[in-house]
Amino acid sequence: MEQDEAARIAKAAGVTRLLEEHPDALRSALKGAAALAARLPKDFSPGEESAHVFRLPSVPEGQR
Amino acid sequence: MTDLAWLSVADAAKLISGRKLSPVEFTEALLARIERLDPKWHAFIRVTPERARAQAKAAEAEISAGQYRGPFHGVSVGLKDIIDLAGYPTTCHSRVYEDHRASSSAVVTERLEAAGAVVLGKLSTHEFAIGGPSFDLPWPPAVNPWGGGNFPGGSSSGSGVALATGMMPAALGTDTGGSVRNPASMCAIVGLKPTYGRVSRRGVFPLAFSLDHVGPMTRDVADNALLLQVLAGHDPLDPGSADVPVADYSAELDKGVKGLRVGLVRHFYDGDETAHPEQIKAADGAASTLRELGADVREIRLAPLQDYSVCNRIILAAEAFSIHRQHLATRPGDYGVLARERLSIGAGLSAADYVDALRMRARLAAQTKAAMDGLDAILTVSSMDPPPPIDDAEACARVYPRQARQPFNVTGLPAIAIPAGFTPDGLPLSIQIVGHAWQEARVYRVAHAYEQATGWYKRRPPGIE
Numbered sequence: 001m002e003q004d005e006a007a008r009i010a011k012a013a014g015v016t017r018l019l020e021e022h023p024d025a026l027r028s029a030l031k032g033a034a035a036l037a038a039r040l041p042k043d044f045s046p047g048e049e050s051a052h053v054f055r056l057p058s059v060p061e062g063q064r
Numbered sequence: 065m066t067d068l069a070w071l072s073v074a075d076a077a078k079l080i081s082g083r084k085l086s087p088v089e090f091t092e093a094l095l096a097r098i099e100r101l102d103p104k105w106h107a108f109i110r111v112t113p114e115r116a117r118a119q120a121k122a123a124e125a126e127i128s129a130g131q132y133r134g135p136f137h138g139v140s141v142g143l144k145d146i147i148d149l150a151g152y153p154t155t156c157h158s159r160v161y162e163d164h165r166a167s168s169s170a171v172v173t174e175r176l177e178a179a180g181a182v183v184l185g186k187l188s189t190h191e192f193a194i195g196g197p198s199f200d201l202p203w204p205p206a207v208n209p210w211g212g213g214n215f216p217g218g219s220s221s222g223s224g225v226a227l228a229t230g231m232m233p234a235a236l237g238t239d240t241g242g243s244v245r246n247p248a249s250m251c252a253i254v255g256l257k258p259t260y261g262r263v264s265r266r267g268v269f270p271l272a273f274s275l276d277h278v279g280p281m282t283r284d285v286a287d288n289a290l291l292l293q294v295l296a297g298h299d300p301l302d303p304g305s306a307d308v309p310v311a312d313y314s315a316e317l318d319k320g321v322k323g324l325r326v327g328l329v330r331h332f333y334d335g336d337e338t339a340h341p342e343q344i345k346a347a348d349g350a351a352s353t354l355r356e357l358g359a360d361v362r363e364i365r366l367a368p369l370q371d372y373s374v375c376n377r378i379i380l381a382a383e384a385f386s387i388h389r390q391h392l393a394t395r396p397g398d399y400g401v402l403a404r405e406r407l408s409i410g411a412g413l414s415a416a417d418y419v420d421a422l423r424m425r426a427r428l429a430a431q432t433k434a435a436m437d438g439l440d441a442i443l444t445v446s447s448m449d450p451p452p453p454i455d456d457a458e459a460c461a462r463v464y465p466r467q468a469r470q471p472f473n474v475t476g477l478p479a480i481a482i483p484a485g486f487t488p489d490g491l492p493l494s495i496q497i498v499g500h501a502w503q504e505a506r507v508y509r510v511a512h513a514y515e516q517a518t519g520w521y522k523r524r525p526p527g528i529e
Contacts, residue, residue, distance in 0.1 A: 014393050
């Protein structure tokens with residue numbers, strides 16, 4: 001990973017000190033992230049939803 | 065004392081309820097054993113003898129007064145040190161949390177203590193349940209007694225080691241990508257990842273909210289069912305907890321597997337990955353054993369193992385980075401090398417990557433459910449390899465990708481790892497039995513039938529009396 005690219009990602013993620021103090025660890029992690037993301041499916045249909053974890057109660061508040 | 069060290073929960077409960085064993089005597093025997101053995105095996109971050117002794121005395125007094133609470137009354141347990149115990153540090157095995165003291169207990173701790181359990185202490189983990197085995201932390205990593213100096217798996221490594229060395233009959237672990245079942249496999253014990261939402265995670269330091277499970281770890285399947293019975297139940301304050309009735313987890317144990325339909329997922333370990341030859345033999349042998357016991361075992365196909373792995377790892381990395389971002393930004397040097405790098409992966413993932421992984425999760429869950437239609441359970445491996453030496457960092461790192469546990473974190477299905485034999489060198493092998501959501505009782509039924517037919521669970525590590 002290019003120096004500039006790692007610096008840009010570290011800044012965006014708010015971990016510039018991590019890059020300064022442990023550059024090899026962050027670069028290795030970013031390389032791993034890119035490899036993982038490359039293996040995601042590319043064929044989702046627009047209506048194919050994510051596995052949500054957010055749920056509203058099935059019974060309205062005050063009626064429980 | 066040797067007999068007390070290897071007592072099952074069920075047998076201890078019989079003796080305690082029949083007033084043939086004092087909880088105080090039982091607790092003192094285990095505390096003495098911990099004092100003698102733990103300096104070598106490092107299962108504990110912290111032993112809590114004063115609390116344990118007080119709980120044992122209280123249990124004895126209640127039982128003497130005719131107020132017996134059930135199978136965990138006066139029986140010792142341990143907590144992975146990401147699970148809160150009021151008044152004690154929850155260190156997460158990390159310098160970052162070295163001074164973090166829990167003001168209240170986790171729901172699972174409260175449930176155990178309400179059942180009368182005696183808490184012996186806090187157990188080693190990989191740093192924040194992700195970075196290990198590590199030698200650059202304030203405490204050493206737990207060591208596997210099988211092989212005398214091997215990796216015990218993780219991240220619930222202390223829980224696995226404490227059980228395998230006879231320090232306690234039951235412990236709690238957590239499982240986000242296999243962290244209950246990995247040490248179960250490596251330490252020849254029994255570990256269940258329940259259905260997602262079955263057991264409250266409140267008061268447990270999170271690794272990845274949507275994948276985290278608390279799981280029971282024991283030396284046999286019947287004890288595991290007893291422990292899940294204590295832990296299971298709806299917690300309205302845990303957003304992931306499900307309001308689903310709790311079954312009787314021991315009800316099906318002795319029903320056998322005759323007539324049950326079991327899907328063998330062979331391509332996970334002889335196709336997608338190629339497991340160690342002895343592990344392949346053990347899993348194929350388990351299929352034969354279940355057939356001999358009357359089950360209809362047929363080979364099925366799920367999505368490739370690597371698909372589940374990518375999905376699990378992206379979700380885990382994104383959620384874990386969110387949880388750790390502030391500490392990684394301000395005190396990165398306080399993390400060990402392994403945790404620092406593994407927790408940083410999420411920095412390189414985009415919002416779309418995370419959402420795509422969640423979409424992939426929904427797809428994989430639906431595909432898995434369809435493949436399991438008409439089946440009672442699935443059989444596959446847990447680890448691909450027996451435990452490597454703990455000082456072989458490369459071999460230990462290979463344990464993480466070479467496994468078949470992540471599919472059941474992604475799908476949320478209940479999965480148990482149980483002993484399935486040993487290599488010629490005496491190292492543990494294991495299998496997984498997986499069930500439909502909320503059907504832990506059926507998982508236990510299949511696992512118990514196999515366990516009783518083979519007896520692998522009775523073997524103890526050489527040199528550990």
